[in-house]
Amino acid sequence: MKDEGNPLTGPHPAVAACRVAVRDALGELELGTRVWVAVSGGPDSLALAAAVAFVARKQGLFAGAIIVDHGLQPDSAVVAERAAHQVRRAGIHTVYVEKVTVGRAGGMEAAAREARYAALEARIDAEGGLAPLLLTGHTMDDQAETVLLALARGSGARALAGIPARRGRIVRPFLTIRRKDTMMACEALDLEPWHDPTNFTEDGPRRSALRTRVMPSLVEVLGPGVVSGLARSAALLQADADELDRQARSAMGASVSAVRSDDWRCDMLAALPDAIRTRMLKMLAENRGAGPLTATHVAALDSLVTAWKGQGAISLPGGFEARREYGRLVISHPLEENQP
Template sequence: MPDELSVQLGEAVARLIGRPVTNEDRFGLAVSGGADSMAMLALAHACWPGRIEAATVDHGLRPDAREEAQMVADWCAEHHVPHAILSPDRPISGSVQAEARAARYALLEAWRIERGLDWLLTAHHADDQFETVLLRLGRGSGVGGLAAVRARRGAILRPMLGMRRADLRDYCDAEDVPYVDDPSNADERFDRARLRRRLAGLDLIDLGRLNRSVEALAEADAALDWMTDEIVARHLRENGDALVLDRTDLPPAILRRLLLRMISSINENAEIPRGPTVDQALVQLFDGKAVSLGDCVVTGGGRWTIRRAPARKT
């Protein structure tokens, strides 16, 4: 199993970067201290000794987090892997999981750049992918959402999407790699934890085939983005303080993206609408009506015009 997982990790990274890994490649690893990321750390150390660094993000949300980060630091010190503990400069508030995730990736990307690392690896695996797809199905996500956990996004690589949670835990146990169980993973205030408990012990689907479906959805999502870019270049123009789209005889999937793109262009701080709100707006725009979305006003018909909504009088 250890050799098999090491080979699998190396092959997955080479596939994601589109070429064989060379001696020049340097990898940063996001390591929380859980079994998944500790397995990734040990496997990456076996694959690329001397060319990896690790970072652990402590959000200050749990009293045990600093001790867990120190466990990772101790393993790294023993194996001569540079390690950093990163913390946000302000407390997490609002939607705890969403804000913590955004802060975590911002910290990790800044660390990667500062350290001169080429790639950032995370330990998302096949079970994470399955859970994400089910959660997004339940929320009515479209193609982009159902593409779920992307195997690569810029310098971020997720090479373990073909591995199972149980295999990674077994690897840690067999190789005496320490790990901790994050209690938030079992906290049923969170949707993912509730879903995970209900899925425990069930083998409902071939996760390898699921990953292939997710990859196909990601390709479809990229194709829709490409087509949207083409339409923007050819048919979207500025007119004073407004944007005008002079072609609307397009599939709803493209028009939906165009509408969101126009809102972001007019008001980069707008809260972007999603799901049924956008679909209802499309129906009204097709009927030639005007709609308000994201602090913008859009007039419909044969061409669409969007501008910022007038400031509200107080």
């Protein structure tokens, strides 16, 4: 790896920005905490690996990397091993390559993501340690793309809030870092990232078309601030969505003593503000085991509560159904009802 910077002037600005982002995201951790980096071999995850290696040395943390070989391309094993080599050059020497089989449920992108995170979580659990963390290289550009995709789907505030900076043990330090900065950091550190060819093909994933065709057009029309503007909107909506979810949980908790676990008074639900009620309905159904719910499912549930005109039961994921009985909303599973 290249010299990390002139002792008098410090590291390259992009390298410094990546390190600061990781340091701020991790905060104060106990000595020896295991910090794992999910690595694809691309510039974002390689720059993240290098930054984590640096911060881990300074703070006395254990740094490791996990590479998932999805097996979707003929040379995927070669790409994975090349990524492992680059990660070691970046300063992380505990590297695991996990090979997975990607299904087809929900589409290729969703199936690959599910298989990837399952493999990452399994490896972290196998290695153990006190409160280990998983860091991913999602950037500000990824955040902007996620917001645009959510807008196109007509999603609500939670989806428009984009990618959370932290969820459980998954931490995303680079949501304040541009993709161009991770590429500059790799160049400054003499790292050789892999560039996914599907990002540059006409028939690639939808996100690839958004990245290569739509975003450049938006920047041309609206100016270079469009990416940071979308990311800033996501951060603001994240705070709003978190507060609305908190109020929905509070309303649900305050009411649980008055109702059975599987039915709820519709007049009580209808009296809640729309933003609270719809979130509460989603939580109620998913807590019962029906999910994940789409906006269409939530709207149908809401119609049973606020616009009931004698309509029958509605189907929910997982074989559940929701219906209105004697002024109450009941969410149940037919198999449960048939048990003696």
